[in-house]
Amino acid sequence: MRIVLHVDMDAFFAAVEERDKLRLRGRPIVVGSDPKAGKGRGVVSTANYAARKYGIHSALPITKAWQLSQQAKKAGKPEVVFMGVDMAKYARVSANIMQYLESLVTSGEWQGGAFEQASVDEAYLEFPISNFQLSNNDEMWQWAAEKAGEIKAHIKHEFGLTASIGVGPNKLIAKIASDRQKPDGLTVVPEEAVQDFLDPLPVRVIPGIGPKAEAQLMSLGVKRVGELRGMPKEKLLAEFGKHGEGMYRQARGISDSVVAPGGPAKSIGLHRTFGKDTLDSVVLMSELKDMAAEIGADVARDGRLYRTVVLTVRFSNFKTQTRSHTLEAPDKDVKTLETEGLKLLMPFLDSRENPGRQKIRLIGLRVEKFVAHGNEEKGSMKKEKGNAQQGLF
Numbered sequence: 594m595r596i597v598l599h600v601d602m603d604a605f606f607a608a609v610e611e612r613d614k615l616r617l618r619g620r621p622i623v624v625g626s627d628p629k630a631g632k633g634r635g636v637v638s639t640a641n642y643a644a645r646k647y648g649i650h651s652a653l654p655i656t657k658a659w660q661l662s663q664q665a666k667k668a669g670k671p672e673v674v675f676m677g678v679d680m681a682k683y684a685r686v687s688a689n690i691m692q693y694l695e696s697l698v699t700s701g702e703w704q705g706g707a708f709e710q711a712s713v714d715e716a717y718l719e720f721p722i723s724n725f726q727l728s729n730n731d732e733m734w735q736w737a738a739e740k741a742g743e744i745k746a747h748i749k750h751e752f753g754l755t756a757s758i759g760v761g762p763n764k765l766i767a768k769i770a771s772d773r774q775k776p777d778g779l780t781v782v783p784e785e786a787v788q789d790f791l792d793p794l795p796v797r798v799i800p801g802i803g804p805k806a807e808a809q810l811m812s813l814g815v816k817r818v819g820e821l822r823g824m825p826k827e828k829l830l831a832e833f834g835k836h837g838e839g840m841y842r843q844a845r846g847i848s849d850s851v852v853a854p855g856g857p858a859k860s861i862g863l864h865r866t867f868g869k870d871t872l873d874s875v876v877l878m879s880e881l882k883d884m885a886a887e888i889g890a891d892v893a894r895d896g897r898l899y900r901t902v903v904l905t906v907r908f909s910n911f912k913t914q915t916r917s918h919t920l921e922a923p924d925k926d927v928k929t930l931e932t933e934g935l936k937l938l939m940p941f942l943d944s945r946e947n948p949g950r951q952k953i954r955l956i957g958l959r960v961e962k963f964v965a966h967g968n969e970e971k972g973s974m975k976k977e978k979g980n981a982q983q984g985l986f
């Protein structure tokens with residue numbers, strides 16, 4: 594028997610901005626690209642709950658968010674406050690919250706439990722239930738709910754932010770549960786309640802079931818987890834191959850994934866799909882610069898130096914090419930990342946790498962081959978020319 598918590602900050606980037614600026618309290622806020630009065634490019638990174646009431650959500654094109662804000666204004670509602678992404682700030686706030694969450698299992702009454710940061714604003718905790726004398730199951734889940742409530746209260750009091758927490762017998766259930774009552778939610782799913790909890794939910798709540806698998810399931814008449822559970826295993830394997838095995842288990846709420854720090858990231862990067870395929874060098878270069886700035890903030894938070902810059906380009910025909918460059922000496926500078934990224938991008942804008950003048954659908958940029966700060970290798974690195982790879986991502 595295990596007790597796992599999934600802690601997920603609510604509308605994290607927007608909530609940090611709202612917290613820090615009194616004049617923004619209660620107003621609809623969108624953190625993302627500059628809307629440039631409806632002419633901007635790029636997408637919404639995070640919308641707070643007031644902005645979500647206008648139909649604005651993450652990954653929505655920023656021009657669309659602008660239009661929705663203008664419509665709201667015409668209807669006499671408050672206009673959206675648009676703000677740029679201040680990744681360095683969110684990373685600082687995140688580090689403090691994560692430090693608090695980790696401290697819960699490294700000292701005090703939950704010592705010996707486990708902590709795993711899952712993203713900038715999400716983490717898993719596992720309580721070491723063997724530390725406690727709990728007379729029965731009900732008492733144990735009640736106790737877990739109380740503890741989760743205390744964590745939420747501490748986050749609110751100490752950081753001025755709200756989190757939603759899901760509690761369950763494993764990571765899968767905790768993760769699905771944390772999303773059920775956002776924002777400021779607490780959803781506890783005891784082991785014996787797992788099936789009743791899952792069955793009525795749409796299949797999309799299961800991690801790994803995306804729009805494609807959802808459509809395929811829909812064509813088989815399967816909309817909800819309960820219906821998925823009713824599918825014979827052989828049928829799932831025939832339809833989805835190896836992935837079908839996972840679905841069979843997930844529909845039953847089974848997950849053996851352990852709560853464990855994943856170790857340092859092997860790469861740090863981003864990719865962006867353009868609203869419209871483009872070969873406009875001004876647009877592509879400015880997008881790449883934005884991405885370099887965002888990745889640079891993550892690299893600064895990570896603290897290590899990178900040695901290799903990797904660019905991925907996907908054309909409108911979905912052909913995907915990857916090019917990389919290894920630096921002579923490890924670096925952490927945003928400017929280096931920007932320069933190297935642009936150098937890798939240039940050949941795709943003309944006949945060198947793009948003889949057919951195909952428009953570009955997506956660009957990805959990442960850094961990898963990290964070395965610890967202060968551990969830089971002496972002497973010069975061998976320069977490597979990246980190999981072309983296709984169909985990656």
Ligand SMILES: [Mg+2]
Pocket residue numbers: 601602603604605714715
């Ligand atoms: Mg979140």
